[in-house]
Amino acid sequence: MTVTDRPMFDLAISEERNCKVFHLKGRLMDQQQADRLMAALDVELRAGHQTVILDMGELQYMNSTGLNILINVLTRTRNAGGDTLIAAVSHSVRQLFVVTKLDTVFTITDTVDEAVAKLSA
Numbered sequence: 720m721t722v723t724d725r726p727m728f729d730l731a732i733s734e735e736r737n738c739k740v741f742h743l744k745g746r747l748m749d750q751q752q753a754d755r756l757m758a759a760l761d762v763e764l765r766a767g768h769q770t771v772i773l774d775m776g777e778l779q780y781m782n783s784t785g786l787n788i789l790i791n792v793l794t795r796t797r798n799a800g801g802d803t804l805i806a807a808v809s810h811s812v813r814q815l816f817v818v819t820k821l822d823t824v825f826t827i828t829d830t831v832d833e834a835v836a837k838l839s840a
Contacts, residue, residue, distance in 0.1 A: 726779060728752040732759060738835050739768045740806075744777040747785035760792055769801025772834045776807030781815060793825065802826070806834040 726745035733740045741759065763771060773789065775781075781789075793803040804826045808816065816822040828834040 728755075730756055730759060732763070735772075735831065735835050736839055738770070738772055738838050739763050740772045740774050740831055740835075742774045742777065746780040747778060747788060748780070748782050749784055753784070753788040753791070756788060757791065757795075760795060764795065764799050769796055769799040770803070770838060771796060771801070772804045772806055772831060772838070774806050774831050775809070775812060776831070778809065778812060781812050786815060786819060786821065789825070790821070804828060804834040804837065806831045 728747055729744040731742040731744075733742065741756070743756075747756075760771065771792070773792070789803070789805070796803045805816075806828045807830055808827060813822070813827070816825065816827065826834075826837065828837065
């Protein structure tokens with residue numbers, strides 16, 4: 720697989736039972752991708768959505784920059800009085816959370832539905 724064959728980062732936002740879900744796809748690796756994610760987050764925070772779910776079911780790869788981006792998302796949502804939940808993490812990305820012990824910082828669920836249920840409870 721060449722660099723051009725690798726999927727680029729993509730972001731889509733949906734709403735499920737009053738919960739904003741950020742669907743991350745491809746590879747989260749650099750500041751340009753972070754800027755796009757943060758701009759979308761700022762829009763949601765200004766609209767009064769302090770808690771978000773990051774659906775990582777289609778996120779194939781993330782490096783330390785990607786982890787830093789997620790910590791920034793968590794910090795912004797918590798500073799706004801909300802939280803960030805992570806859902807549907809692949810095995811390889813979950814290992815990154817375990818190795819860095821960030822699995823103790825983030826709430827990680829197996830599915831988006833489970834994350835929505837936690838927020839709706």
